[in-house]
Amino acid sequence: MADLWQNAMDYAVAIARKAGEVVRDALRDDMKVMTKSSSVDLVTQTDQKVEQLIIQSVKEKFPTHRFIGEESVAAGEACDLTDSPTWIIDPIDGTTNFVHAFPFVAVSIGFSVNKQSEFGVVYSCLEDKMFTARRGKGAFCNGEPLKVSDQEDIKQSIIATEFGSSREPEAVDKIFSSLRNILCIPVHGVRGAGSAAINMCLVASGCVEAYYEIGIHIWDVAAGSLIVSEAGGVLMDVEGGVVDLMSRRIVAANRRAIAERIVKEIDSFSPPRDDTPPSKQ
Numbered sequence: 521m522a523d524l525w526q527n528a529m530d531y532a533v534a535i536a537r538k539a540g541e542v543v544r545d546a547l548r549d550d551m552k553v554m555t556k557s558s559s560v561d562l563v564t565q566t567d568q569k570v571e572q573l574i575i576q577s578v579k580e581k582f583p584t585h586r587f588i589g590e591e592s593v594a595a596g597e598a599c600d601l602t603d604s605p606t607w608i609i610d611p612i613d614g615t616t617n618f619v620h621a622f623p624f625v626a627v628s629i630g631f632s633v634n635k636q637s638e639f640g641v642v643y644s645c646l647e648d649k650m651f652t653a654r655r656g657k658g659a660f661c662n663g664e665p666l667k668v669s670d671q672e673d674i675k676q677s678i679i680a681t682e683f684g685s686s687r688e689p690e691a692v693d694k695i696f697s698s699l700r701n702i703l704c705i706p707v708h709g710v711r712g713a714g715s716a717a718i719n720m721c722l723v724a725s726g727c728v729e730a731y732y733e734i735g736i737h738i739w740d741v742a743a744g745s746l747i748v749s750e751a752g753g754v755l756m757d758v759e760g761g762v763v764d765l766m767s768r769r770i771v772a773a774n775r776r777a778i779a780e781r782i783v784k785e786i787d788s789f790s791p792p793r794d795d796t797p798p799s800k801q
């Protein structure tokens with residue numbers, strides 16, 4: 521039977537590659553850096569330009585599809601995931617890296633129908649690595665199949681996480697408390713690429729055993745989540761329940777036991793959900 525969404529996925533790969541070129545070219549220019557939710561939540565004209573480029577091109581090809589885009593939501597659009605085919609876009613995941621030319625910057629495109637993820641595309645554009653996953657058909661990097669690490673022992677593991685862009689003292693205290701707990705299990709190391717999408721692709725590639733973060737948004741992890749699960753990994757909430765991409769909390773790991781061990785050490789909290797409008801937060 522023909523794959524209903526393969527055409528859309530091929531289009532996503534092509535547009536992510538084109539978007540990545542725009543990002544790479546922009547690195548050479550002077551940047552005007554603006555801020556959003558806090559003085560360390562950065563955005564540039566390139567984030568906005570790339571999101572518009574992706575949305576306009578997809579609209580021409582698939583006029584009935586819907587969108588959740590990081591910069592559109594920042595501009596006041598609703599973050600609504602319905603049953604309609606929806607493209608979930610982070611035009612630059614790792615904007616702080618982009619601003620500093622720290623070389624982990626991704627274009628992330630997730631796609632869901634009936635609230636189920638159908639494909640995910642993460643283009644790590646400075647490394648020129650195209651990560652893709654189609655539901656039920658595996659995950660790939662530049663066409664090569666991906667598989668999570670087979671490590672069973674948390675003490676032999678590397679865990680990825682990020683500090684995020686909140687500097688609220690309560691949140692920072694909890695982030696440090698979780699980090700301390702995990703580091704002192706002890707694990708081999710803690711790393712962070714500065715991009716949720718790339719961290720998830722590192723889990724899918726088997727380079728790190730797990731990634732967790734509180735404070736991410738649906739556009740950071742929509743594509744990466746499918747790439748992890750299609751590479752054989754598991755997703756979980758930071759308190760151990762079923763992951764909810766609107767909840768701004770995620771654990772992605774090579775296996776359930778590693779995810780559960782990390783959950784035990786996380787000092788959890790609940791940022792305002794992505795699907796709660798700012799007026800109701």
Ligand SMILES: O=P(O)(O)O[C@H]1[C@H](O)[C@@H](O)[C@H](O)[C@H](O)[C@@H]1O
Nearest residue numbers: 612613614615682684685715716
């Ligand atoms: O805002 P962009 O799209 O660069 O994405 C975020 C990262 O992906 C997070 O992991 C990370 O922790 C930061 O919160 C960062 O904002």
Ligand SMILES: [Mg+2]
Nearest residue numbers: 610613614740
């Ligand atoms: Mg992001």
Ligand SMILES: [Mg+2]
Nearest residue numbers: 590610612613
């Ligand atoms: Mg972004």
